[in-house]
Amino acid sequence: MNQLEERLADLCSGGELIRMIFSGKRKKSVEYNKVSIRPVEISGQVLLQAEYTYDKKVTHENLSCREAAALALQLVTEDFKQVNAFTLSEDVQILASKPEKARITTKPATKGMPSLAHNKTRNYIIADGVPCDFLIRLGVMDQEGKVLQKHYSKFRQINRYLEIVEDVFPYLPGNRTLKIIDFGCGKAYLTFALYYYLKIVKNRDVKIIGLDLKKDVIRFCNKIASDLHYDGLEFLMGDIADYTSDHADMVVTLHACDTATDYALINAVSWNTKVILSVPCCQHELFSQIENDIHQPMLKYGILKDRLTEYLTDGLRGLKLEAAGYEVAMIEFTSLEHTARNIMIKAIKTGSSDNPRAIRAQDEYEALRDFYHVHPTIEKL
Ligand SMILES: C[S@@+](CC[C@H](N)C(=O)[O-])C[C@H]1O[C@@H](n2cnc3c(N)ncnc32)[C@H](O)[C@@H]1O
Incomplete structure (x- = not known):
């Protein structure tokens, strides 16, 4: 196991992860613009949820620690050049233009753990904060994808x-x-x-x-x-x-x-x-x-x-x-x-x-x- 693989496996299995964000597409053909991984509680079990943000949609996939580590490695070697991971003890940045020579730096933690139940309730099929064309056109969201407060019950419905x-x-x-x-x-x-x-x-x-x-x-x-x-x-x-x-x-x-x-x-x-x-x-x-x-x-x-x-x-x-x-x-x-x-x-x-x-x-x-x-x-x- 090389250093990058080991680090990603640690992040996914240590129970300290708050969120890991993959950005900087390696090539235009990568379908999604951003992927993030965070812990969620589903039916009393803690899993890692990958969120894929496309131009017009967001999709989710629930994974075990091992599956999440494998996905993280695949994402950083094939699709994205950068990973920012926030954990309870440190913030980790991985710059991987060349995955075999990935540069890993850390600094003291800047984020706290949100409640997992909170993560769960906000796991909507159409996400607040991601532009969705028909909701913008119908006036439920603004151009940036933010749901207008007065339309929040419609959005929930x-x-x-x-x-x-x-x-x-x-x-x-x-x-x-x-x-x-x-x-x-x-x-x-x-x-x-x-x-x-x-x-x-x-x-x-x-x-x-x-x-x-x-x-x-x-x-x-x-x-x-x-x-x-x-x-x-x-x-x-x-x-x-x-x-x-x-x-x-x-x-x-x-x-x-x-x-x-x-x-x-x-x-x-x-x-x-x-x-x-x-x-x-x-x-x-x-x-x-x-x-x-x-x-x-x-x-x-x-x-x-x-x-x-x-x-x-x-x-x-x-x-x-x-x-x-x-x-x-x-x-x-x-x-x-x-x-x-x-x-x-x-x-x-x-x-x-x-x-x-x-x-x-x-x-x-x-x-x-x-x-x-x-x-x-x-x-x-
Ligand atoms: C309360 S709105 C509901 C709209 C939408 N389905 C929703 O749930 O947001 C009811 C709609 O049913 C339509 N409607 C009622 N009776 C109908 C009928 N017999 N044939 C076609 N449309 C009818 C009304 O014109 C109205 O636009």
Whole structure:
């Protein structure tokens, strides 16, 4: 082991590392502009996380000490000429224009260890501080990539959404252009984020359609997609209930009002869509239909009836999706407009409507529907 290799292995395994930064590209063809390595705590285990900063994206990789040391050596011999490492006891600078004659200097430590939990919470898919074209264009970030304080909750929501997309990504077909429809896309922060994640971070060919009723919103979104050269992202004006297509690999419907969500789900199921992400809102349809003698004394309180309407509507939607062969989870999503209404229906097609689980879900659906004497739009499924 030579001196450079030994030093990098020490930095990665000594438990003192705060951050190691690689800079000064050896050649233009190196894809990333900067790489840094720092400790992070994930599920109670301390790992070293490599962060790769490209022109338009940042990606992360979690590594063991040994893997991090091997990566550090590769980075400094092949991609970068300089390393600055900050540890609890010293700052280390490695100048390696010629790796075999690397110059290593040290000086007293200038940095303290941030909490690892802090490192973890800030590990967003889109990072604050790295310019991201669509967020700059939508006014969430400034030109330097700094997220504007007033848009921080939007920024968090976008990252939370991308974490969910990351979870379902393995279920999407891997061998062809992905077709995705975002029903009720509105100003399309989340549609742009989806495109950015799949096309730019994951390097997949995509055809993403955002559909909305509002003409001005559609014009606004198409202009941005065209200015940013987001090929494969298109916005159309139309009503979800009338939209026709032959297939979609994923259907998204986030905060589309009342029964618009049902039509999105009905479309998705009819196309055999593999992944559905839906955050319902304004579930009013069943409010005037619910009738149940036992619950009546409670339902005279309007606010309780309102909440029950929401849960019943989404519960029935979930069961209908299960009955169509989907595995369904209800998860929390950060909603900006209706903070109490933050449930996402995550559905993945795993079977058919004639398997025992689906048949049971249909029976449960009917029992629940009849118990409250309701006739929801999702019945059309
Ligand atoms: C609250 S916004 C949500 C926008 C975006 N999905 C989000 O979560 O940030 C709801 C959008 O759904 C659209 N919408 C509601 N009903 C629709 C329908 N039947 N067909 C198409 N778009 C609809 C509205 O025009 C509005 O822009």
